[in-house]
Amino acid sequence: MPNPNFRRWTSDDISILKKMAQTHPMAQIAEQLGRSPSAIAFKAYEMRLTLKMHRYNTQGPCVDPGPAGFDWTE
8 A cells, every 4th residue: 555645756856856965954955845854865865866065175275295204395
């Protein structure tokens, strides 16, 4: 027997998920779409879409310090 709480994913739902992925927390995406966080996670898994948010460097360019203990001035 079908689950009465089941709601099919529309193309609008999928496009919203794609736009919000990696820029918004999963809880916020779930609230926006009116679905549970586990439903969001499962659909993202099916679509091979990552939900990990990108962290932006606010301290300027990253400088590679090189191997530990190595000094170029010597």
